[in-house]
Amino acid sequence: MTVLSLARRSLWNRRSTAALVVFSVALSVALLLGVERLRTEARESFANTLSGVDLIVGARSGPINLLLYSVFRLGDPVSNVSWDSYQKLAAHPQVEWTVPLSLGDSLRGFPVIGTTTDYFEYYRYGRGEPLRLAQGEQFDDVFDAVLGAAVARRLGYGLGDSIVLAHGTGAVSLTKHDDKPFTVVGILAPTGTPVDNSVHISLEGMEAVHVDWRGGAPIPGLSIPADRVRNMNLTPDSVTAVLVGLTSRRAVFQVQRQINTDRSEAMMAILPGLTLQQLWDLMRVGENALLAVSALVLLVALTVMLTALLTGLNERRREMALLRALGARPWQIFALIIGESLLLSLLGALLGVLLLQGLALGAAGWISGQLGLTISLWPPTLHELKILAALLAGGILVGLWPAWRAYRNALADGMTIRM
């Protein structure tokens, strides 16, 4: 008790140095916990990009490739699934619902998805959250479009605006479907998933803009006006991928095998959760690097503390000799230094948690809008408590060396002080 209160007073006397040490420990704690929390949230959010979908079906390629273009709208599909196969799949007795996806066009760099209104019903993200319209309604007409939250915000589109889709997925496209503009009828609420970056139109709409095209280019001399297109048969020949929900999850491997071994067409079915996990594992190197960097920052902070303690030791030799003369035992001198390092790391940890908490509170809106992540620090997870405990243990460990030196000095110096 005596010793700890002396440690506290002594520390207060050197508060400017102590504050710097506490601050550096706090910053590193905030960084480490922040990275840790973001990492966990990001992984969770990533794994929840898509939920409630049992299988994703596409042309036979690689599972990660299929996942990338069907869910993340990245890269290009190798080939499509024929409309017949899609129909067959939709009619499969163990298939409860299907959502066809047709990709290939874009709106100023944002991917355009041709789909059905089932998309709005069955697409789930996070812990089974459905898509929600922030404004307007689902598409109904051939030339209706529903924008993801980020598309509307970044491009500044509102309900009723007219948009022109471009052929291909590049940000700059030379060929535009400017003869058949679409109208924005709905804007989705933010989800933090690739849905935010997507433009949704009906399969018929997708077909309509390509009705006078062949082989990826307009047929020269043939231009069918939009109002005439409405009356044509707009059933597509193929779709890019199909999201599938089964009547029973237990059938998932059976149905997957049936699709994978279908002789009529080279198709592939993947389990989204599993493939998302594989994809995340690919990024583990970066994740670990981030963690390693924050751990190193913590090490630096502890080194700062060690430096401060060792530097202070020489100035405080007189203090130690004095305490010895008053009857302080060598272990009390030892405890004085250990207590100080413990106090410094405790304050650092506390301030770090507060700092991060404040930051999380202040930036919560921005983070959830930009990243779709909800960062909350309270209550801390077991893992985070372990990190804090490790920090305190590190603080004690760091205090051991100067404490041992002070102990030795106290024994050697006795009451006199040899400078």
Added chain:
Amino acid sequence: MNAVSAPVQAPVLALHQVSFRWRRDLPPVLTIPAFQMAAGERLFLAGPSGAGKSTLLALIAGIAMPQAGDVKVLGRSLPGLGAAARDRFRADHLGIIFQMFNLLPYLPVLENVMLPCRFSPARRQQAVARDGSQEAQARRLLGALGLQADTLLRRPVTELSVGQQQRVAAARALMGAPDLVIADEPTSALDADRRLEFVELLAQECDASGAALLFVSHDMSLAGRFPRQLNLAEINEARPEGAS
């Protein structure tokens, strides 16, 4: 050996055939066949620097241990005690004043004076028994030493003059009625005209609390203020030439 009036109680300090060397391969710094101080006695111990004064004080405080012989404080043989018991013994029975920098810079004056009570419950009880509370005793001692202004007692000790600091140190040494006060060149940082005053005050307060005073100094002008004077060279048979 000086034949002082026969002590009525056990001597507060008794050294017998003491020999001390810092390292085995060095000659002894101290070889003291016999040295005693009676309870409540005030002794002026002179000696040039390097004569082993600080070493002697470390032996008496139980921080250094002699290689041979016995150091008895209040009849208790220090070499016979364990390290922990010696630290406790020092806390309970000794008050020590150094040449300078006696005070903890992070404690205010009053708390500096009360420090011995933090390390010794016995001293705390003594203080409470005599003056009602630790703080009352600290204030009484400071007042007797000429430091009573409340504003002064609340100031950081670093803002006090050296003379004031030494008086605070004296008050602390006397806190809780120790049996022996050791003052190691306590006046050497003071102005000449302040030295005498300090010695007078210290002597007066030691008498008042019944503490023996071992006053170590090389300033012979102060020796006359003590009933008994002694040169370390008289009792030390070793002839150290190096550092203390």
